[in-house]
Amino acid sequence: MYYSPLTRLHFERTECAGTLAGPPARRGSAGSPAQGTWVQFDVRTAPEGAREVVAAARFLAYGCPHVIAVADWIARAAIGREAKALLPLTVHQLREQFDIPIEKLGRLLIVEDAWIAAISAPC
Amino acid sequence: MANPCAGIAMRESVRAAPAYFDYAASTPVDARVAARMAECLTAEGEFGNPGSDHDYGAAAAARVARARVQVAASVGALPDEIIFTSGATEANNLALFGLANYYAAAGRHIVTVRTEHKAVLDPCRELERRGWRVTYLVPDRNGLLDCAQVAAALQPDTVLVSVMHVNNEIGVIQDLAAIAGVCAEHGAVRLHVDAAQSMGKQPLDFDSLGIDLLSLSAHKAYGPKGVGALVVSRKRGVQLQALQFGGGQERNLRSGTVPTHQVVGMGAAFELAAALREEEVKRIAALRERLWQGIGALAGVLRNGSAQHSVAHVLNVSFEGVEGESLLAAVRATIAVSTGSACTSATGEPSYVLRALGRDERLAESSLRFSLGRFSTAEDVDVAIATVIAAVTRLRRIGGWSARSAGA
Numbered sequence: 001m002y003y004s005p006l007t008r009l010h011f012e013r014t015e016c017a018g019t020l021a022g023p024p025a026r027r028g029s030a031g032s033p034a035q036g037t038w039v040q041f042d043v044r045t046a047p048e049g050a051r052e053v054v055a056a057a058r059f060l061a062y063g064c065p066h067v068i069a070v071a072d073w074i075a076r077a078a079i080g081r082e083a084k085a086l087l088p089l090t091v092h093q094l095r096e097q098f099d100i101p102i103e104k105l106g107r108l109l110i111v112e113d114a115w116i117a118a119i120s121a122p123c
Numbered sequence: 124m125a126n127p128c129a130g131i132a133m134r135e136s137v138r139a140a141p142a143y144f145d146y147a148a149s150t151p152v153d154a155r156v157a158a159r160m161a162e163c164l165t166a167e168g169e170f171g172n173p174g175s176d177h178d179y180g181a182a183a184a185a186r187v188a189r190a191r192v193q194v195a196a197s198v199g200a201l202p203d204e205i206i207f208t209s210g211a212t213e214a215n216n217l218a219l220f221g222l223a224n225y226y227a228a229a230g231r232h233i234v235t236v237r238t239e240h241k242a243v244l245d246p247c248r249e250l251e252r253r254g255w256r257v258t259y260l261v262p263d264r265n266g267l268l269d270c271a272q273v274a275a276a277l278q279p280d281t282v283l284v285s286v287m288h289v290n291n292e293i294g295v296i297q298d299l300a301a302i303a304g305v306c307a308e309h310g311a312v313r314l315h316v317d318a319a320q321s322m323g324k325q326p327l328d329f330d331s332l333g334i335d336l337l338s339l340s341a342h343k344a345y346g347p348k349g350v351g352a353l354v355v356s357r358k359r360g361v362q363l364q365a366l367q368f369g370g371g372q373e374r375n376l377r378s379g380t381v382p383t384h385q386v387v388g389m390g391a392a393f394e395l396a397a398a399l400r401e402e403e404v405k406r407i408a409a410l411r412e413r414l415w416q417g418i419g420a421l422a423g424v425l426r427n428g429s430a431q432h433s434v435a436h437v438l439n440v441s442f443e444g445v446e447g448e449s450l451l452a453a454v455r456a457t458i459a460v461s462t463g464s465a466c467t468s469a470t471g472e473p474s475y476v477l478r479a480l481g482r483d484e485r486l487a488e489s490s491l492r493f494s495l496g497r498f499s500t501a502e503d504v505d506v507a508i509a510t511v512i513a514a515v516t517r518l519r520r521i522g523g524w525s526a527r528s529a530g531a
Contacts, residue, residue, distance in 0.1 A: 001452070011449075014521060017520065017521040033444075060521060061521055063446055063449065064449055064452075065448065068521060
């Protein structure tokens with residue numbers, strides 16, 4: 001299986017794996033290990049002017065290197081962005097950026113579902 | 124422990140390469156074997172067509188004849204019983220289709236095992252499409268077949284039982300003597316054995332076991348790729364229908380110029396493997412035990428296949444809480460292993476061998492097959508232990524395994 005340099009970077013050097021400790025955070029997950037892919041995001045938001053922005057994010061992921069790498073990238077890229085139920089990039093843009101095979105699109109959708117579930121969860 | 128092949132270190136010139144733990148997939152050609160092969164390639168050597176009626180051809184034919192003796196001696200067969208092929212896959216195809224076609228009028232039922240190599244299972248599927256019936260036996264959770272299962276599966280029109288000697292994924296050894304006994308009691312049933320993984324690992328006596336057809340591969344035993352053999356019992360009067368036609372070589376069963384350097388390599392490799400077997404098995408068994416003790420120290424590690432009835436060089440383990448593709452990706456820079464999973468696409472196809480043993484899909488997918496060999500060292504094993512422990516621990520942390528397994 002080919003992995004792009006970006007995939008290898010985020011798979012081999014995951015910086016945001018784990019859970020958020022301390023003040024309350026939003027938590028959401030999607031998929032299941034039994035199905036081969038499971039992702040959970042913890043997201044802490046903070047007011048910034050009139051907006052609510054992502055102050056910290058962590059993830060847990062059971063899945064292939066692409067799933068782990070994309071989850072790590074999202075947790076890093078979301079910091080400072082408005083806390084909306086949208087990824088910083090669409091799954092199609094992520095697939096292109098990470099050079100992920102089209103047959104793995106379903107796994108990226110699980111990552112997206114986990115992010116939306118976390119952002120939408122009560123704090 | 125002493126390595127009998129010290130001084131022939133495989134990775135001397137490629138020290139930075141991952142440690143090799145995939146000897147069950149293929150082995151490097153032993154330098155002693157390569158030297159024999161090189162003698163049959165250039166103008167100064169025996170390059171002639173072994174079928175040609177001149178001195179060059181005769182010299183090549185003499186080398187082929189010598190190789191035939193070497194291969195036959197290593198499995199307890201007669202030289203005339205050796206049919207050189209392009210490998211074990213071709214040998215399996217020739218055995219299955221050749222026998223099924225020849226004995227089609229006598230019966231159209233075949234018995235085999237779910238854990239066979241695809242080179243047996245796929246021809247069986249094709250024979251089913253052509254009108255034969257195939258019974259696929261399920262081994263026990265250790266991968267072992269009970270000969271009573273074979274006996275129960277035989278039908279009046281059964282013409283063939285095909286069972287592998289050593290399983291390529293989990294290394295378990297089937298009781299060929301017992302299975303051959305069942306076939307003999309049934310009379311007309313022929314026994315084919317895929318022994319691609321056996322040479323140099325497990326003794327095998329074709330004649331005394333009463334095997335009818337035996338498939339062999341050179342590149343699993345430090346010989347070259349692209350050559351193998353089907354041993355066809357003359358004593359037991361086994362007949363096959365040829366699958367390819369041309370020059371009538373190999374007793375009209377496998378037309379095509381015999382590749383002198385390839386079969387010479389196979390002969391040399393098999394002779395060497397038989398000579399080194401006892402010493403190598405002892406050394407490699409100790410290395411495998413060291414590997415298992417190291418990796419088995421992790422929680423949630425399961426050994427696949429019978430530990431008691433297995434060859435020394437294969438260790439197949441499943442890791443709870445780790446996704447298979449990520450595990451392979453995490454270790455590949457340091458060690459070269461096979462995953463028990465073919466799950467590198469979204470369709471996902473965990474090892475059918477491990478599934479047949481009753482492992483669930485996730486455990487079947489999260490398995491690694493370590494296969495050690497002639498050039499494996501204790502240093503390699505220690506690298507593998509450290510690599511696997513680090514990778515599994517990290518991936519479990521990323522996957523929250525301990526949290527979930529604790530009920531969180």
